[in-house]
Amino acid sequence: NAGVTQTPKFQVLKTGQSMTLQCAQDMNHNSMYWYRQDPGMGLRLIYYSASEGTTDKGEVPNGYNVSRLNKREFSLRLESAAPSQTSVYFCASSESFWGNQPQHFGDGTRLSIL
Amino acid sequence: DQQVKQNSPSLSVQEGRISILNCDYTNSMFDYFLWYKKYPAEGPTFLISISSIKDKNEDGRFTVFLNKSAKHLSLHIVPSQPGDSAVYFCAARDSGSARQLTFGSGTQLTVLP
Numbered sequence: 128n129a130g131v132t133q134t135p136k137f138q139v140l141k142t143g144q145s146m147t148l149q150c151a152q153d154m155n156h157n158s159m160y161w162y163r164q165d166p167g168m169g170l171r172l173i174y175y176s177a178s179e180g181t182t183d184k185g186e187v188p189n190g191y192n193v194s195r196l197n198k199r200e201f202s203l204r205l206e207s208a209a210p211s212q213t214s215v216y217f218c219a220s221s222e223s224f225w226g227n228q229p230q231h232f233g234d235g236t237r238l239s240i241l
Numbered sequence: 242d243q244q245v246k247q248n249s250p251s252l253s254v255q256e257g258r259i260s261i262l263n264c265d266y267t268n269s270m271f272d273y274f275l276w277y278k279k280y281p282a283e284g285p286t287f288l289i290s291i292s293s294i295k296d297k298n299e300d301g302r303f304t305v306f307l308n309k310s311a312k313h314l315s316l317h318i319v320p321s322q323p324g325d326s327a328v329y330f331c332a333a334r335d336s337g338s339a340r341q342l343t344f345g346s347g348t349q350l351t352v353l354p
Contacts (some may be wrong), residue, residue: 169344217284226280232284
């Protein structure tokens, strides 16, 4: 039972490069989320998809775009990476956006931008 | 302004004793609260949650208490085990249309054998 799978696990980019972080869940969840975690801080929401076909901005969306490819997959794209985007990125999913169901997280992508 | 605060960055407890992790919040619109545990190089793992209509929820060794008047949440672990050593995050969900989770900054729990 894989749960939430994120690829890649590690990546180093140069400033200005672009890349896409991939996330897939096998729990048939309707909602998916992207967070970033910086040292000494809690997780902050970048974007979310309440259901297939919808996406919305979270707390810190600037510099990012997302695509809900299908019910299983939700990708995060950095179009022109900046050093301030060095962080650990977590994808999560939940059964429903509206109910009292917890979010389940992947193991993260550690991204360094030089 | 942090809406969810975990004021203790770290906590050490002897094996077998009780661990109490605390969390304070400021937003009265929060209606659902969760605790997550995180090991290094892994993602957060859901532990236990509580709805704002309750004041206590138990699951095995883990109990979460909610004091709405004080805007305070706590997680009790009894008895504590060395495998409980991890970073613990509390999170709260807004009852409004955004329904986003807001996380605290975490508390590193170390259970000493």
